[in-house]
Amino acid sequence: MKIAVCIKRVPDQDVRFKVAPDGKGVDESGLKFDMSDFDGYAAEIAIQLTEKAGAGEVTVISLGPDAAAETLRKALSMGAHRAIHLKHDAHVSDGSAIAAALAAALKDGGYDLVLTGRMAVDTQNRSVGAHLAALLELPYIGAISKLDVDGTTVKARRELEGAFELVECQLPAVLSIDEGIARARYPSLKGIMAAKKKPMDVLPAQLGAVRYVVDAFALPPEREGGRIIGEGPDAVPELVRLLKEEAKVL
Amino acid sequence: MSNILAFAETRLGKMRRAALEAVTAARQVADQTGGQVHAVLAGGPGVGEHAAALGAHGADVVLVLEHDGFTHYNPEALAATLAARLGDGYRAAFFAASAQGHDLVARTAAAMGLPYASDVTDFAVTADSCSVKHPGFTNKVIQSFSLTATPAIISLRTGAVLPKESAKAGAVEAITSAIDPASVRVKVTATEASGGAKLDLGEAPVIVSGGRGLKEAGNFKLVEDLAAAFGNAAVGATRAVTDDGWRPHSDQIGQTGRLVNPDLYIACGISGAIQHLAGMRTSKTIVAINKDREAPIFKVADYGIVGDALEILPVLTAAVRQAKGS
Ligand SMILES: Cc1cc2nc3c(=O)[nH]c(=O)nc-3n(C[C@H](O)[C@H](O)[C@H](O)COP(=O)(O)OP(=O)(O)OC[C@H]3O[C@@H](n4cnc5c(N)ncnc54)[C@H](O)[C@@H]3O)c2cc1C
Ligand SMILES: Nc1ncnc2c1ncn2[C@@H]1O[C@H](COP(=O)(O)O)[C@@H](O)[C@H]1O
Numbered sequence: 008m009k010i011a012v013c014i015k016r017v018p019d020q021d022v023r024f025k026v027a028p029d030g031k032g033v034d035e036s037g038l039k040f041d042m043s044d045f046d047g048y049a050a051e052i053a054i055q056l057t058e059k060a061g062a063g064e065v066t067v068i069s070l071g072p073d074a075a076a077e078t079l080r081k082a083l084s085m086g087a088h089r090a091i092h093l094k095h096d097a098h099v100s101d102g103s104a105i106a107a108a109l110a111a112a113l114k115d116g117g118y119d120l121v122l123t124g125r126m127a128v129d130t131q132n133r134s135v136g137a138h139l140a141a142l143l144e145l146p147y148i149g150a151i152s153k154l155d156v157d158g159t160t161v162k163a164r165r166e167l168e169g170a171f172e173l174v175e176c177q178l179p180a181v182l183s184i185d186e187g188i189a190r191a192r193y194p195s196l197k198g199i200m201a202a203k204k205k206p207m208d209v210l211p212a213q214l215g216a217v218r219y220v221v222d223a224f225a226l227p228p229e230r231e232g233g234r235i236i237g238e239g240p241d242a243v244p245e246l247v248r249l250l251k252e253e254a255k256v257l
Numbered sequence: 258m259s260n261i262l263a264f265a266e267t268r269l270g271k272m273r274r275a276a277l278e279a280v281t282a283a284r285q286v287a288d289q290t291g292g293q294v295h296a297v298l299a300g301g302p303g304v305g306e307h308a309a310a311l312g313a314h315g316a317d318v319v320l321v322l323e324h325d326g327f328t329h330y331n332p333e334a335l336a337a338t339l340a341a342r343l344g345d346g347y348r349a350a351f352f353a354a355s356a357q358g359h360d361l362v363a364r365t366a367a368a369m370g371l372p373y374a375s376d377v378t379d380f381a382v383t384a385d386s387c388s389v390k391h392p393g394f395t396n397k398v399i400q401s402f403s404l405t406a407t408p409a410i411i412s413l414r415t416g417a418v419l420p421k422e423s424a425k426a427g428a429v430e431a432i433t434s435a436i437d438p439a440s441v442r443v444k445v446t447a448t449e450a451s452g453g454a455k456l457d458l459g460e461a462p463v464i465v466s467g468g469r470g471l472k473e474a475g476n477f478k479l480v481e482d483l484a485a486a487f488g489n490a491a492v493g494a495t496r497a498v499t500d501d502g503w504r505p506h507s508d509q510i511g512q513t514g515r516l517v518n519p520d521l522y523i524a525c526g527i528s529g530a531i532q533h534l535a536g537m538r539t540s541k542t543i544v545a546i547n548k549d550r551e552a553p554i555f556k557v558a559d560y561g562i563v564g565d566a567l568e569i570l571p572v573l574t575a576a577v578r579q580a581k582g583s
Contacts, residue, residue: 018394020306020395023397027397033394101372102372102561103366103367110541128394128512129393131394133359134372134375136371137367138366140367141364143366146442150359152506168515169450169457169507170449170450171507172329173445175444176443186514187506216461218404218405219372221402221406222400224401225399226397226398226399227539233556233557233561235555237563241570242564243572243576246573246576249560250521250542254483256520
């Protein structure tokens with residue numbers, strides 16, 4: 008099975024972000040970067056599928072600046088076989104434009120499965136997967152938390168609010184990966200050594216039209232809060248009073 | 258004046274609150290731009306009974322698609338039908354940023370080759386401009402965007418617009434699927450409750466959430482009891498808890514789980530990791546019960562109690578029951 012996994016390089020989220028001086032992005036100085044969480048799960052699933060089959064190939068692809076090569080290299084060290092780096096320096100917020108570039112690079116690849124993350128954890132757009140499927144003219148199942156590939160049949164589970172649904176389609180297909188399916192493995196030392204020799208094609212990104220553009224970034228107002236009203240069960244009457252009289256939620 | 262479309266989400270014949278939020282948002286825009294609101298209501302036979310509620314919330318026309326092939330969510334046929342409709346010159350379209358809405362809005366926009374604005378908390382749509390806000394970077398940054406494509410396709414974060422009555426004609430018009438609903442490549446074969454909260458986390462005004470501090474799965478009974486005492490509460494959990502299988506994944510709140518903003522959020526035995534806060538810090542009032550005075554959850558809590566949740570919960574449950582007179 009030939010699998011492509013779309014991987015976005017994003018800042019580590021465990022920080023307090025600052026707005027960049029131009030007001031249109033986050034200040035990237037001092038930030039660490041890694042693959043977006045869901046893309047890590049997607050890469051893991053792809054590698055597991057080829058390991059289980061004892062055959063197949065995983066291609067990882069990323070659109071981004073020079074540094075995206077480092078993120079692709081990490082996926083190669085996890086066990087992906089080859090990489091495609093679509094070079095583009097500026098941040099793009101329009102998922103349809105990104106998908107056009109990814110589709111142009113993937114369309115003649117003969118992939119049985121194309122995986123994306125459910126969303127990029129930086130922009131939280133959730134649009135690239137569906138756009139990619141439409142451009143590749145393939146069936147699409149979004150945000151799946153379980154995957155079973157049986158011959159050419161894909162069986163997937165999607166989490167809903169308080170419920171789930173089971174969804175089927177045939178390969179080839181585009182799937183976007185939710186949490187719960189797998190955790191991304193840590194690259195082994197052997198994997199890291201092997202990744203250095205794996206092929207990485209570098210191509211210019213053929214972005215589509217950009218019609219969703221950043222006007223401004225801002226930080227949400229800080230919550231006031233941090234008020235401890237008491238200790239142990241004795242504090243309950245005061246809590247109930249405050250919920251009734253101050254917060255008016257009871 | 259071009260019209261505004263709202264997608265009325267249903268699940269197994271029931272209409273979701275998100276449907277009324279989408280119609281209310283569409284009404285707000287139509288009132289300013291002068292167009293009509295068209296609500297699309299799709300499902301199996303009988304789904305048309307919800308048309309009246311959509312009219313009451315501001316739909317001038319309810320386009321009803323009733324067909325066996327739509328009993329379960331039929332993503333490809335719905336997206337094709339909506340894309341065909343929207344191609345007829347609408348100014349904007351509103352969907353819910355729910356599990357179904359996220360899926361459908363992306364497919365519909367993709368079928369039209371258009372970008373869309375996802376998970377929007379605030380919007381301004383005029384005849385010739387559309388600007389939106391949507392949280393990013395684990396909800397730690399508010400991003401403002403301009404969407405220059407027409408129609409402006411938007412999915413609304415739960416609670417960004419609250420359902421508001423505004424009676425309009427709600428004229429019912431039957432429509433058919435743009436493609437044969439049986440000929441689709443992607444088929445939903447089952448829709449089942451996941452055995453978690455009875456009230457949906459996205460819809461409940463109160464959420465009682467438990468973390469690893471509850472010590473074992475059985476102690477979630479205390480959380481459920483408190484939720485039951487409120488009567489309008491859902492039960493949530495941290496990833497520590499869903500990972501250990503104490504609660505279903507669908508109950509998880511946070512960066513990679515549900516994003517919620519209830520009137521009242523009660524965190525029991527939850528440390529307040531950044532990924533959890535990402536899903537609930539916009540709640541109107543936050544209560545935290547934690548035995549560690551230094552736990553980060555207290556930094557966002559309006560009211561904190563330091564102590565053992567296993568001791569405090571039963572007392573709180575009794576007090577809430579009394580306050581509610583139940
Ligand atoms: C990529 C990524 C995504 C993630 N996404 C999410 C997400 O969506 N949602 C999420 O919740 N987490 C998420 N996490 C995990 C998150 O980092 C934390 O590990 C998790 O939220 C911790 O859960 P907890 O508060 O239940 O457990 P802990 O952090 O172990 O906290 C337990 C708390 O209970 C308190 N306690 C112990 N005993 C008692 C008692 N008897 N009474 C009262 N208090 C007590 C302790 O003082 C402690 O503060 C994510 C992590 C990563 C890396
Ligand atoms: N620049 C990019 N390069 C490669 N893949 C991307 C890029 N942006 C988004 N994706 C993929 O699309 C998914 C959804 O992203 P988004 O629609 O931006 O939330 C991500 O999880 C990635 O799999």
